[in-house]
Amino acid sequence: MNRSIHWIVAVVISCGLLIASGAGLAAGAPETAESTNSPKKKEKAKPQKAPAPSAPAPQKSILPGDNRARTTSLAKDGIHDPASPAMQLLQDPSQALSAIPAGQWGEVDWMKAIREGVIKPFASLNGKGNMDVLDMDIILTNTKTMPHVRFPHESHTRWLACTNCHPDVFIAKKGENVMNMDAIFRGRFCGTCHGRVAFSVYICQRCHSIPHENSPPKWW
Numbered sequence: 001m002n003r004s005i006h007w008i009v010a011v012v013i014s015c016g017l018l019i020a021s022g023a024g025l026a027a028g029a030p031e032t033a034e035s036t037n038s039p040k041k042k043e044k045a046k047p048q049k050a051p052a053p054s055a056p057a058p059q060k061s062i063l064p065g066d067n068r069a070r071t072t073s074l075a076k077d078g079i080h081d082p083a084s085p086a087m088q089l090l091q092d093p094s095q096a097l098s099a100i101p102a103g104q105w106g107e108v109d110w111m112k113a114i115r116e117g118v119i120k121p122f123a124s125l126n127g128k129g130n131m132d133v134l135d136m137d138i139i140l141t142n143t144k145t146m147p148h149v150r151f152p153h154e155s156h157t158r159w160l161a162c163t164n165c166h167p168d169v170f171i172a173k174k175g176e177n178v179m180n181m182d183a184i185f186r187g188r189f190c191g192t193c194h195g196r197v198a199f200s201v202y203i204c205q206r207c208h209s210i211p212h213e214n215s216p217p218k219w220w
């Protein structure tokens, strides 16, 4: 007697489970259909599509000394008044810079200009004397995963005296100057001139020119 009750209970429970799972399946199908078709869900799906390609906003350069000025005429630069009679007196940058070699990004490449003899700076105010050129590269290796930095004395001493840098900007001893980009971006060390009177600090590879085993391969 006890046994047959057990059987009945077992049969009832398993039937119940079957029905329940069947119902689950039956309910499951329309639910998935609903999830793709219901207007509610569709609304949710929309924002994912939202970043559809829109016309790119005119890019503002991050480069100080950006030389789009090279190609933009003064009349169209949004700064000068094209109707002003003074416009006739101003030389367009495209004309003024036409003889001066450009770097990779269109910026003036002053080193190329001096090497090609396009410019010949005086060594002194009265034009007398010669620059005290020192041919000595310093390789700076505290650069993490960026390529190492080659500091060429030769390039610098064509324009600058030793005292422009030593001892105020750099102690004249390898390894004595603790530098990093934060300080450089704030206008110390190389940033005393680069980004101000010399090429931009954003042209990383002109300083970080020596790849090493932990740096990415040349990207320039």
Ligand code: HEC
Pocket: 140, 141, 142, 143, 144, 145, 146, 149, 177, 178, 179, 180, 181, 182, 184, 190, 191, 194, 200, 201, 202, 203, 204, 205, 206, 207, 208
């Ligand atoms: C004018 C030269 C110059 C330019 C341009 C330059 N760097 Fe540097 N960078 C240095 C010098 C010098 C050091 C210090 C090296 C040392 O002390 O051995 C340095 C160090 C670094 C370091 C390691 C120290 C730190 O600050 O974390 C990183 C990373 C770095 N530079 C990234 C960059 C990136 C990225 C750019 C371009 C956005 C850049 N640098 C542009 C000269 C330059």
Ligand code: HEC
Pocket: 132, 133, 134, 138, 151, 153, 156, 157, 160, 161, 162, 163, 164, 165, 166, 170, 171, 172, 173, 174, 175, 176, 177
């Ligand atoms: C534009 C800046 C600049 C100018 C100009 C400059 N130097 Fe340097 N000099 C440096 C830097 C940067 C270092 C490397 C410092 C470091 O490694 O921390 C250096 C290092 C030196 C060192 C140490 C080398 C070593 O192996 O320890 C000597 C010596 C030196 N310069 C002499 C001169 C002389 C002489 C002149 C002029 C003919 C001159 N420098 C002009 C920036 C300059």
Ligand code: HEC
Pocket: 109, 110, 111, 149, 150, 151, 152, 155, 156, 159, 160, 164, 165, 169, 189, 190, 191, 192, 193, 194, 197, 198, 199, 206, 207
């Ligand atoms: C006192 C000013 C001054 C300082 C400080 C200075 N530079 Fe320069 N640097 C110049 C000038 C000026 C030029 C030439 C103009 C240009 O190329 O924009 C130049 C050019 C260069 C060039 C191009 C060389 C070539 O032959 O093409 C490199 C590389 C360079 N600097 C690296 C550095 C690094 C690295 C530091 C810091 C360790 C540094 N400079 C510090 C003024 C400076």
